[in-house]
Amino acid sequence: MSASKPTLRWGIIGTGLISSWFVQDLCLERENAQASHIIQVVGSSSVEKGNRFIDAHVQQRQSRPPPLCATYEQTYRDPDVDIVYIGTPHAFHKQNCLDAIAQGKHVLCEKPFALNAKEAREVFKAAGEKGVFVMEALWTRFFPLFEAFQRVLHRDEAVGDVVRVFCDFAMNQSLSSLDASSRLKNPALGAGSLLDIGIYSLTWGLAALDSQMGGKAQQPKIVAAQTLVDSIDVASAMILLYPDGKQGILTCNTSTKTPPVFCRVEGTKGHILVEGVASSAPRSFTIYTPQTPEGQKYEFERPGKGFYWEADSVALDIAAGKTESVQLPWAETLRVLDMLDEVRRQGGAKFPQD
Numbered sequence: 001m002s003a004s005k006p007t008l009r010w011g012i013i014g015t016g017l018i019s020s021w022f023v024q025d026l027c028l029e030r031e032n033a034q035a036s037h038i039i040q041v042v043g044s045s046s047v048e049k050g051n052r053f054i055d056a057h058v059q060q061r062q063s064r065p066p067p068l069c070a071t072y073e074q075t076y077r078d079p080d081v082d083i084v085y086i087g088t089p090h091a092f093h094k095q096n097c098l099d100a101i102a103q104g105k106h107v108l109c110e111k112p113f114a115l116n117a118k119e120a121r122e123v124f125k126a127a128g129e130k131g132v133f134v135m136e137a138l139w140t141r142f143f144p145l146f147e148a149f150q151r152v153l154h155r156d157e158a159v160g161d162v163v164r165v166f167c168d169f170a171m172n173q174s175l176s177s178l179d180a181s182s183r184l185k186n187p188a189l190g191a192g193s194l195l196d197i198g199i200y201s202l203t204w205g206l207a208a209l210d211s212q213m214g215g216k217a218q219q220p221k222i223v224a225a226q227t228l229v230d231s232i233d234v235a236s237a238m239i240l241l242y243p244d245g246k247q248g249i250l251t252c253n254t255s256t257k258t259p260p261v262f263c264r265v266e267g268t269k270g271h272i273l274v275e276g277v278a279s280s281a282p283r284s285f286t287i288y289t290p291q292t293p294e295g296q297k298y299e300f301e302r303p304g305k306g307f308y309w310e311a312d313s314v315a316l317d318i319a320a321g322k323t324e325s326v327q328l329p330w331a332e333t334l335r336v337l338d339m340l341d342e343v344r345r346q347g348g349a350k351f352p353q354d
């Protein structure tokens with residue numbers, strides 16, 4: 001690793017599924033790494049579980065295995081931690097972020113950044129006052145494929161003007177077999193298809209329909225419907241209607257599975273299909289025009305899962321003294337959460353915290 005690359009020392013909060021994927025990716029030996037990452041400490045609410053996590057996911061992958069912090073607070077207070085990664089259920093994101101920020105830590109917080117836009121505004125206000133870097137870990141936005149997709153659409157206008165975008169994320173979460181306390185079932189933990197996976201459909205839709213983000217983006221009208229079972233949305237559908245008439249038809253569902261093409265962008269001169277097992281982790285996209293009727297396919301290497309791209313981007317931003325990401329600024333996280341709030345207002349899904 002070259003000395004000019006920034007190094008970030010991470011404190012990991014929560015030892016569930018996503019944290020295991022994240023730390024494994026950070027420990028990967030990679031070509032073209034833009035930064036070095038050290039898992040400095042792991043914070044868990046359970047000593048036994050936390051130690052199991054370190055043994056299973058970091059022990060063999062890092063020369064110095066991290067010690068366990070028996071409380072999250074101990075992680076926030078560790079002077080050798082530069083940045084806290086928050087991998088807890090949605091409902092805890094706001095408080096975990098506020099607690100880390102209060103100790104002057106930078107924060108990368110899993111998606112959705114908070115349960116609603118009000119909570120997110122509170123966190124960004126605290127981050128602004130403390131002058132720390134904070135970002136939502138919407139990892140897909142940092143895939144080279146995602147950047148290439150936006151480039152061919154908006155800079156190269158490969159399919160002309162965008163007219164319609166369809167995007168779906170469906171995965172069978174076998175809800176009936178899960179305990180009522182599961183984060184996928186308990187409304188108090190933020191359960192529901194929209195915030196868990198619909199956020200990806202919306203992310204792709206917004207990226208395809210508009211080259212701008214945050215305050216510079218156009219504001220579409222939203223029409224939405226949700227299927228509610230036991231007070232949580234098991235399916236959500238939203239239509240984004242833009243002032244010029246273009247539409248996004250964006251859906252998610254937790255009882256079925258999206259076929260391997262999860263997104264279709266139709267333009268005045270052709271269409272693009274985006275492929276992958278899930279819209280969170282795209283593999284390729286194919287452009288169809290009258291000149292390429294068989295399709296021109298763009299495939300992208302992805303060693304591991306691809307979480308290191310967002311982590312590298314965060315490291316570069318922090319090294320440059322930034323408090324927010326250009327690729328995912330606070331205003332874009334807020335815009336998306338405002339839209340998710342509106343979908344739930346129309347569709348009926350509510351959290352006790354709303």
Ligand SMILES: NC(=O)C1=CN([C@@H]2O[C@H](COP(=O)(O)OP(=O)(O)OC[C@H]3O[C@@H](n4cnc5c(N)ncnc54)[C@H](OP(=O)(O)O)[C@@H]3O)[C@@H](O)[C@H]2O)C=CC1
Pocket residue numbers: 013014015016017018019043044045046049050087088089090092110111112137139183195196280
């Ligand atoms: N970017 C992506 O692809 C993905 C992102 N996510 C996001 O990550 C977050 C966590 O999801 P996931 O890893 O699947 O969740 P898990 O249930 O697998 O893990 C969550 C962890 O949070 C901690 N936690 C603290 N309090 C609670 C509580 N009351 N109930 C349950 N867990 C608690 C626990 O860690 P401990 O016991 O160590 O304190 C637990 O292991 C969600 O916000 C989700 O949206 C999830 C999957 C994929």
Ligand SMILES: O=C1OC[C@@H](O)[C@H](O)[C@H]1O
Pocket residue numbers: 196197278280
């Ligand atoms: O972000 C996510 O993407 C993949 C899914 O497995 C998971 O439930 C969700 O949180």
